[in-house]
Amino acid sequence: MTVKIGINGFGRIGRLAFRRIYELGAKSNDIQVVAINDLTSPTMLAHLLKYDSTHGTFPGEVSATDNGIVVDGKEYRVYAEPQAQNIPWVKNDGVDYVLECTGFYTSAEKSQAHLDAGAKRVLISAPAGKMKTIVYNVNDDTL
Template sequence: MSIKVAVNGTGRIGLCVCKILGQRDDLELVAINTTMSIDTLIHLLKYDSVHQSSEITKISENQICIGKQKNIQIISTRNIQETHFGQYGAEIVIECTGAFNDVSKASLHLYDGIKRVVISAPATDTPTFVYGVNHLSYANEPVISNASCTTNALAPLTKVLHENFKILSGLMTTIHSYTNDQNLLDSKHKDLRRARAAALNMIPTSTGAAKAIGLVMPELKGKLNGFAVRVPTPDVSLVDLTCVIEKSATKEIINETFKKASQESMKDLIFVDEEKLVSGDFIGSPYSAIFIPDCTTIVNENQVKIVAWYDNEWGYSTRLVDMVHFVGQSL
């Protein structure tokens, strides 16, 4: 029997999640809450400037089909207490608005039969999980965070490196595609650099992705930090991690370790790029991270740089759906 879910919010991640659910049999999407009109929602699900189009059918003024998902109820309210997702059979809400990023706010979903909420973003004082890294420690918490797209890419890489070589400290840079948090043209923003035109500039900015590793791998708390550079590409980002490791290594040993992990412990999560591809080749990639072996660099056997691609929209949304399915197994 499939697990019934609802999606709250239809930004870039919410739309990707809906499309991915349209391809799955193990989860049933019963309702979507959006501030868009149903016709706009259908249009943005069907056509996408970055990702492939989806099969969408309008059934009525408040119901649609997305691929395998039939009779999805469309709701339009900004008040969580008016969504009533449980009336449509939902047990889990995938919270994608960005407006309810802590336990107290997201807990407002927990009525009318809703048992779990998974937040599609970093969340304050909230149990945080990355599928493939610490998801097995999930203990039936009613509200959890799926962390950020960059943390979902960084954490599997960090786990492999730490378990095999022991990370002593590290710095991360993400070369990150622009997002809707930035401006199309120069305009006001609390971050003066993000106030500038996203498609015309490289924009240094902050990210909590490296520090958040301590939430999913407590043994690394306080040992990693980093920042981001937003660049003029619409999707797919690059994570660059430089670490001091306890166990000496060579480039060949590091690369072989990640290749083995991609076939075993991180199968379906880490992919190894042997073809020297570029960012656009990974649009729509479902992997958490795509390791680039020829970019591995070693200094003095104990300082290592590893680099990986990740689709910050589709890859992240795929892991989010995987986490939702895992949470649903406990219901």
């Protein structure tokens, strides 16, 4: 079964997560990004994905539509919803897990908005206050 991911925040961390999931998806259908939420236009998001000043040029074809970005012919819907509880990606796109990459929903209380909107799980990309922080190859075996 494919795990469908929604990325909330398409800044440096959100784009890096997209790149990695995209690479994994080329080898397996176990995980895929299906939607992105960011207040920036799809045109700008496509440009930032294609031409990353730290990680280099994205190897695939990247373009924008009115409603999303297109990577190698596959369209990823882009929402511009400032309130996590109002993002309709669970209903519209079947999102299972949310990668929280905005830096705004960094506590259990705040990230609850994603769960209230129907997501099964939320992975916060920043230190999350009182919640356990997992660092790969340091303490990931504690999951």
